[in-house]
Amino acid sequence: METKYIKLEENFSPEALCEAGEIIKAGGLVAFPTETVYGLGGDGLNPDSSKKIYEAKGRPSDNPLIIHIAELKDLFSVTAEVSEKATSLAEAFWPGPLTMILKKSSSVPLETTGGLDTVAVRMPDNKIALEFIKQAGGFIAAPSANLSGRPSPTEASHVKEDMEGRIDMIIDGGTSTIGLESTIVDLTEDIPIILRPGYISMKSLSRVVGDVIYDPAILDADSDTAPRAPGMKYRHYAPKGDLSIVKGDKDKVIEYIRRQTEEALKEGERVGIIATEETYLNYNATVVENIGSRDDEATIARRLYAVLRDFDVENVNRIYSEEFNTPNMGQAIMNRLMKAAGHHIINLSEDK
Ligand code: TXA
Ligand code: MG
Numbered sequence: 555m556e557t558k559y560i561k562l563e564e565n566f567s568p569e570a571l572c573e574a575g576e577i578i579k580a581g582g583l584v585a586f587p588t589e590t591v592y593g594l595g596g597d598g599l600n601p602d603s604s605k606k607i608y609e610a611k612g613r614p615s616d617n618p619l620i621i622h623i624a625e626l627k628d629l630f631s632v633t634a635e636v637s638e639k640a641t642s643l644a645e646a647f648w649p650g651p652l653t654m655i656l657k658k659s660s661s662v663p664l665e666t667t668g669g670l671d672t673v674a675v676r677m678p679d680n681k682i683a684l685e686f687i688k689q690a691g692g693f694i695a696a697p698s699a700n701l702s703g704r705p706s707p708t709e710a711s712h713v714k715e716d717m718e719g720r721i722d723m724i725i726d727g728g729t730s731t732i733g734l735e736s737t738i739v740d741l742t743e744d745i746p747i748i749l750r751p752g753y754i755s756m757k758s759l760s761r762v763v764g765d766v767i768y769d770p771a772i773l774d775a776d777s778d779t780a781p782r783a784p785g786m787k788y789r790h791y792a793p794k795g796d797l798s799i800v801k802g803d804k805d806k807v808i809e810y811i812r813r814q815t816e817e818a819l820k821e822g823e824r825v826g827i828i829a830t831e832e833t834y835l836n837y838n839a840t841v842v843e844n845i846g847s848r849d850d851e852a853t854i855a856r857r858l859y860a861v862l863r864d865f866d867v868e869n870v871n872r873i874y875s876e877e878f879n880t881p882n883m884g885q886a887i888m889n890r891l892m893k894a895a896g897h898h899i900i901n902l903s904e905d906k
Contacts, residue, residue, distance in 0.1 A: 575689030587727030593696030618668035733856035802902030
């Protein structure tokens with residue numbers, strides 16, 4: 555299949571998205587930009603489109619898709635009931651990086667929800683995405699536009715790497731402004747449950763709806779209970795090299811990574827390091843990535859997936875990362891990094 559490629563600027567004209575809309579209505583697939591990461595879109599109400607999405611991504615079909623909408627009224631046609639809390643969250647955070655899990659209506663095929671009787675819905679905060687959704691009929695089912703298991707794409711070039719020849723069109727809308735996937739909140743119980751941490755923090759959610767809890771399975775990797783978001787059980791966001799996260803006192807971390815890197819290089823390995831503005835000059839490796847200042851969590855989040863992909867381009871086979879304890883997005887950043895590392899952590903602090 556030939557994959558068409560269009561690039562849109564800030565002041566694009568709506569007609570530029572006509573063809574993309576027609577492709578979706580005809581059952582095809584189009585990758586599109588959002589503020590979080592690029593999505594791989596199909597018609598969310600067409601079971602065959604959802605099947606195609608799973609195929610193109612190489613994704614297990616029990617892992618449900620998010621339906622993206624462009625207008626609040628459309629929330630009511632894909633859900634069976636919308637609680638007051640859900641309405642308040644939609645009003646507070648949409649368009650934006652918040653996905654809500656609600657009971658689905660009969661118009662949503664089980665192919666889209668991975669067989670569940672609930673549906674994930676989000677309204678992205680990106681002009682191109684919103685116009686594309688409207689022109690495509692209003693309901694775009696979309697996972698992140700990466701091959702299953704790889705880091706999510708934050709640039710059209712990442713989508714090309716993974717999806718060229720597998721989908722009908724890629725819309726290039728520049729770099730994703732947030733760079734990590736949306737916060738997912740389950741609203742099917744009285745107390746909302748965070749199934750995946752993201753840009754919108756627990757604190758921000760609580761300000762609108764009171765008590766909010768985390769799905770215990772996402773806080774504890776050794777937990778026996780399965781995560782409520784099926785996708786959270788898979789190894790994910792992973793570069794090809796083995797990634798370890800090194801925790802502890804800053805000087806000890808630097809010393810440890812330096813020593814390990816030196817030995818690995820001697821043995822002919824290719825080593826990558828994820829460091830910060832404050833620390834990167836301490837390192838000498840095949841690739842040293844300065845991901846940004848420790849105090850600038852927005853930049854760390856935005857660059858994380860691109861950095862992980864760069865290691866693949868450089869054929870790095872061993873990677874060390876420092877830990878990021880930032881105040882708001884720290885949970886989301888570490889959640890992605892830990893999954894990319896297959897939870898391999900080296901803890902150098904005394905009180906383990
Ligand atoms: O920011 C985002 O959310 C991006 C952009 C493209 O919108 N999308 C995204 O989709 O991250 P995906 O498919 O990569 O991740 C969706 C997650 C998966 O972990 C899936 O298991 C979970 O949402 N999910 C979807 N529907 C669900 C449901 N009904 N119940 C529980 N979890 C659900
Ligand atoms: Mg994904």
